[in-house]
Amino acid sequence: MQKSMKCLVLMFLLLSLMISGCAKKPVATDEPLVEVEETTVVVDPEQPMAVVEEPIDEAALAREAAEAAEQRAKSGLERIHFEFDQYVLTDGAKQTLADNAALLKAAPNVEVQIEGHCDERGSDEYNLALGEKRALATKNYLVSLGVPASRMSTISYGEELPLDFAQTEEAWAKNRRAEFKIRR
Amino acid sequence: MKTFQTFLILVSGLFFLSSQALAVKIEISAPGEQTIPLAIAPLQPLAAPVPEIAKEFQQVLENDLDLSGLFDPVDPAAFLDDARRLGLRSSEVDFAQWRLLGAESLIKGAYRVEGEKLTIELRLYDVITRRLLTGRRYVGKLKDVRRIAHGFADQVLLSTTGELGPFSSKIAFISKRSGRKELYLMDVDGHNPQRLTNHQSIVLNPDFSPTRKELIFTSYDKGNPDLYRKEIYTGRESRLSMKEGLNIGGRYSPDGRELALTLSKDGNSELYLLGTDGTIHKRLTNHYGIDVDPSWSPDGHKIAFVSDRRGNPNVFIIDVHNEEVRRLTFEGKYNATPAWSPKGDRIAFARLENNRFDIYTIRPDGSDERRLTFGAGSKEHPRWSSDGRFLVYSLEEQGKKSVHVMRADGTGNRKISTPGSDDSHPAWSGRW
Numbered sequence: 001m002q003k004s005m006k007c008l009v010l011m012f013l014l015l016s017l018m019i020s021g022c023a024k025k026p027v028a029t030d031e032p033l034v035e036v037e038e039t040t041v042v043v044d045p046e047q048p049m050a051v052v053e054e055p056i057d058e059a060a061l062a063r064e065a066a067e068a069a070e071q072r073a074k075s076g077l078e079r080i081h082f083e084f085d086q087y088v089l090t091d092g093a094k095q096t097l098a099d100n101a102a103l104l105k106a107a108p109n110v111e112v113q114i115e116g117h118c119d120e121r122g123s124d125e126y127n128l129a130l131g132e133k134r135a136l137a138t139k140n141y142l143v144s145l146g147v148p149a150s151r152m153s154t155i156s157y158g159e160e161l162p163l164d165f166a167q168t169e170e171a172w173a174k175n176r177r178a179e180f181k182i183r184r
Numbered sequence: 185m186k187t188f189q190t191f192l193i194l195v196s197g198l199f200f201l202s203s204q205a206l207a208v209k210i211e212i213s214a215p216g217e218q219t220i221p222l223a224i225a226p227l228q229p230l231a232a233p234v235p236e237i238a239k240e241f242q243q244v245l246e247n248d249l250d251l252s253g254l255f256d257p258v259d260p261a262a263f264l265d266d267a268r269r270l271g272l273r274s275s276e277v278d279f280a281q282w283r284l285l286g287a288e289s290l291i292k293g294a295y296r297v298e299g300e301k302l303t304i305e306l307r308l309y310d311v312i313t314r315r316l317l318t319g320r321r322y323v324g325k326l327k328d329v330r331r332i333a334h335g336f337a338d339q340v341l342l343s344t345t346g347e348l349g350p351f352s353s354k355i356a357f358i359s360k361r362s363g364r365k366e367l368y369l370m371d372v373d374g375h376n377p378q379r380l381t382n383h384q385s386i387v388l389n390p391d392f393s394p395t396r397k398e399l400i401f402t403s404y405d406k407g408n409p410d411l412y413r414k415e416i417y418t419g420r421e422s423r424l425s426m427k428e429g430l431n432i433g434g435r436y437s438p439d440g441r442e443l444a445l446t447l448s449k450d451g452n453s454e455l456y457l458l459g460t461d462g463t464i465h466k467r468l469t470n471h472y473g474i475d476v477d478p479s480w481s482p483d484g485h486k487i488a489f490v491s492d493r494r495g496n497p498n499v500f501i502i503d504v505h506n507e508e509v510r511r512l513t514f515e516g517k518y519n520a521t522p523a524w525s526p527k528g529d530r531i532a533f534a535r536l537e538n539n540r541f542d543i544y545t546i547r548p549d550g551s552d553e554r555r556l557t558f559g560a561g562s563k564e565h566p567r568w569s570s571d572g573r574f575l576v577y578s579l580e581e582q583g584k585k586s587v588h589v590m591r592a593d594g595t596g597n598r599k600i601s602t603p604g605s606d607d608s609h610p611a612w613s614g615r616w
Binding site for chain 1: 365386388389404407408409429430432433446448451452453474475476477490492496497518520521534536539541564565582583609
């Protein structure tokens with residue numbers, strides 16, 4: 001506990017140094033500097049400086065950061081939606097995919113299966129093919145944003161796995177989608 | 185044995201003469217237009233009576249013949265005493281009585297139950313000419329009573345139209361009865377449903393082998409939509425095609441030597457021909473659009489399929505040899521699931537309008553489109569009986585799916601699924 005606290009303090013110090021070092025304009029850096037100082041004071045006011053001197057395990061830090069990114073990717077990948085009988089990505093879908101791409105790029109160990117789904121209205125076989133086109137369109141767009149193709153596979157479930165069983169425009173819109181499932 | 189053979193020869197000889205005479209009168213492809221008044225006398229016991237057997241037989245036979253649309257039943261309430269007389273031979277039947285009731289055809293029969301053994305003897309007579317059209321004796325177990333009735337119904341159609349009926353065949357379908365989509369088999373009247381798979385995954389779109397007691401279907405059992413083959417009686421199952429991506433919509437060629445299906449291994453759905461060992465014989469289509477749902481012409485030279493190559497999903501026909509494609513459907517905005525009649529004269533398909541499908545047929549040259557289904561619910565997946573007289577399809581109403589049959593002209597609709605079950609994607613077997 002104590003140790004990790006020290007670590008944290010050190011991190012903050014480093015961070016503040018970095019920030020103050022980087023930012024030449026004093027306007028933007030005012031607040032964080034103040035905060036860091038306050039924190040150091042509050043956390044360990046009587047700690048002599050010498051004790052804080054510890055080796056920094058950069059590997060562990062990187063690992064923690066990677067794990068955090070992985071967690072974010074695993075829980076943060078959003079599904080996208082399509083128009084009826086379409087596999088073209090809407091602007092909204094592209095925006096969502098840009099966010100998803102950022103998450104995936106930050107977590108290079110995460111591999112996903114992209115599922116293509118349809119609403120119940122088309123014919124089953126056609127929808128299996130359409131679902132696949134949706135999954136592939138999604139994958140290709142992510143590749144264009146820099147996510148390696150090798151980390152993504154695709155599968156179509158056609159109209160077999162609807163999210164909403166109601167027979168309304170709203171339910172159908174919800175069911176026409178591509179989803180991300182973490183592989184492994 | 186010898187007398188039986190002579191009897192058979194005699195019967196078939198008589199049948200030949202009579203069917204020649206009658207086949208001219210009855211138009212098979214237009215059932216319901218001209219119906220024959222038919223009296224079905226109740227089965228008479230030859231030994232201790234077992235009324236349930238006689239009753240079940242009667243129900244099955246009546247239902248089959250009603251579906252045929254060829255007959256107009258004579259009201260049993262009007263039957264005279266010949267209906268309760270045992271005499272089955274033409275010399276023993278009082279034809280005058282039946283004529284009086286307006287019957288032109290007459291079915292008389294008798295049964296004998298000995299332990300588990302069941303014998304049923306049946307005759308179909310032409311009342312006007314007093315001639316035996318067909319005579320059949322069936323020996324089986326008590327549990328075979330429905331099979332016997334279906335078998336005789338097939339014979340009645342043969343005698344009346346010159347072509348055997350399809351009532352002894354089977355219907356495969358997909359059901360969610362167990363909670364997941366699995367493959368089932370049932371009689372053409374919906375009885376004896378039997379589960380064939382236990383994949384606990386998603387099983388889709390079955391098709392019968394035309395030459396063996398075997399089905400193909402798609403299943404997600406191993407995580408990918410792969411094509412499977414299943415021998416019905418041995419239960420033996422194997423994966424036939426497991427390419428990356430879709431392996432769907434498998435359909436045996438009419439000679440059973442090849443199958444057409446959709447693969448997407450190269451990133452887009454295309455039609456292929458496979459050997460029965462699963463090796464690719466030929467790629468049929470090459471288009472960036474969606475190509476699915478193949479259905480063979482009965483001569484095996486052409487395949488109807490669905491493509492969005494001109495925008496909306498429509499039915500196209502491809503020549504298997506030179507791969508020339510022509511468009512079949514032009515009306516409507518969404519036409520799918522073509523099924524080529526085994527007679528070759530029409531192609532059934534489903535059209536999506538106002539968020540629900542209805543079933544249509546059209547000539548292979550694109551003319552004479554007819555709508556077959558009306559009313560509530562979405563009707564999909566039409567498939568023909570092997571004689572081209574009937575269509576089986578699935579209907580979805582308020583989220584529940586069920587299997588129905590009707591005549592090729594859209595009349596005689598009836599639900600054959602067990603009430604409350606969730607059944608879809610039927611396929612009609614050939615002769616069983």
